[in-house]
Amino acid sequence: MRALTVIPGHGGSLAVSEVPDPEPGEHELLVEGLALGVCGTDKEIARGEYGWAPPGRDRLVLGHESLGRVRRAPRGGDFAEGDLVVGVVRRPDPEPCGACARGQFDMCRNGRYTERGIKELDGYGSTLWTVEADYAVRLDPGLHETGVLMEPTTVVAKAWDEVQRVGERAWFEPRRALVTGAGPIGLLAALLGVQRGLDVHVLDRVEDGPKPGLVSRLGATYHAEDAAAVTERLRPDVVIEATGAGPVVFDVISGTAPYGIVCLTGVSATGRPLRVDAGSVNRDLVLDNGVVLGSVNANLRHYRAAADALAKADRSWLEALITRRVPLERAKEAFDGGEDDVKVVLTLDGEG
Numbered sequence: 001m002r003a004l005t006v007i008p009g010h011g012g013s014l015a016v017s018e019v020p021d022p023e024p025g026e027h028e029l030l031v032e033g034l035a036l037g038v039c040g041t042d043k044e045i046a047r048g049e050y051g052w053a054p055p056g057r058d059r060l061v062l063g064h065e066s067l068g069r070v071r072r073a074p075r076g077g078d079f080a081e082g083d084l085v086v087g088v089v090r091r092p093d094p095e096p097c098g099a100c101a102r103g104q105f106d107m108c109r110n111g112r113y114t115e116r117g118i119k120e121l122d123g124y125g126s127t128l129w130t131v132e133a134d135y136a137v138r139l140d141p142g143l144h145e146t147g148v149l150m151e152p153t154t155v156v157a158k159a160w161d162e163v164q165r166v167g168e169r170a171w172f173e174p175r176r177a178l179v180t181g182a183g184p185i186g187l188l189a190a191l192l193g194v195q196r197g198l199d200v201h202v203l204d205r206v207e208d209g210p211k212p213g214l215v216s217r218l219g220a221t222y223h224a225e226d227a228a229a230v231t232e233r234l235r236p237d238v239v240i241e242a243t244g245a246g247p248v249v250f251d252v253i254s255g256t257a258p259y260g261i262v263c264l265t266g267v268s269a270t271g272r273p274l275r276v277d278a279g280s281v282n283r284d285l286v287l288d289n290g291v292v293l294g295s296v297n298a299n300l301r302h303y304r305a306a307a308d309a310l311a312k313a314d315r316s317w318l319e320a321l322i323t324r325r326v327p328l329e330r331a332k333e334a335f336d337g338g339e340d341d342v343k344v345v346l347t348l349d350g351e352g
């Protein structure tokens with residue numbers, strides 16, 4: 001079969017290669033790959049800046065934003081041939097730590113977790129893949145074009161879940177949310193905010209292209225201004241930060257309403273020092289009971305929440321988030337950012 005592979009640590013090693021077909025184990029599904037989303041993490045791995053190959057190998061099959069159709073499933077299990085499925089990204093550490101032992105592998109405490117397509121396990125970037133039935137999630141059959149948005153949706157489903165739990169430490173009735181960054185994570189965070197009945201605002205740098213329209217189609221408000229000015233004016237109860245840009249992070253921390261919660265989801269570049277008045281940031285957080293939390297990955301509970309959120313979302317809006325589909329054989333094109341790209345997807349089933 002054909003697979004998108006990379007040698008982690010070696011920029012420029014991305015290749016579409018012939019690899020042996022996978023053989024499903026007793027409790028595994030054999031899945032025909034339909035599509036694969038490409039995100040910032042994949043680009044980092046392709047540049048040689050992140051990622052780990054499986055032990056004893058040079059190459060890793062890339063890809064963690066999956067979508068496929070079950071070709072073969074264990075008899076008597078929860079899945080059947082033809083089901084639309086995605087595979088979970090993370091697996092618990094072998095020890096396991098307390099969090100992994102309780103199914104909260106997204107909160108792994110010792111860093112020895114593994115991740116499909118990222119850390120020591122082959123990913124979903126191949127025309128056929130296998131997945132343990134316990135780490136597969138079925139999607140509404142109507143999501144055959146857009147279900148590839150599932151993994152980034154799980155990341156924001158977790159972020160909102162965290163916000164809710166943190167908020168509930170006292171009386172919590174948020175009204176206004178600000179999402180910074182209108183990439184796939186930001187837009188999906190906005191979708192989930194709207195589904196929660198909040199007054200959602202989205203901030204990004206660009207003034208044209210698809211982003212402003214995608215935000216207004218959600219019934220949310222788009223802003224292309226300075227982050228400090230927008231946050232100051234809106235005084236949001238919740239911020240989902242999805243740019244990972246240092247200055248934006250500190251602007252939103254300083255501008256939330258009292259009892260505000262800032263959830264950071266953007267994996268930032270390092271080595272760009274910033275001058276901040278740490279005393280002022282600390283003072284505001286203390287006097288306002290403010291919270292800043294980081295959030296990564298997702299566990300099965302978040303996958304189920306994301307599957308529900310996608311099932312009730314407007315299909316044409318989800319479709320519009322996918323701005324480019326590139327066949328696997330031309331995979332490298334998906335790694336070069338087009339100016340108006342939101343989500344770029346590789347097609348694995350020969351459909352261009």
Ligand code: BGC
Pocket residue numbers: 039040041042064089090115118151155296297298
């Ligand atoms: C993925 C997460 C993963 C993280 C760190 C992100 O791109 O969406 O599932 O945990 O990278 O490897």
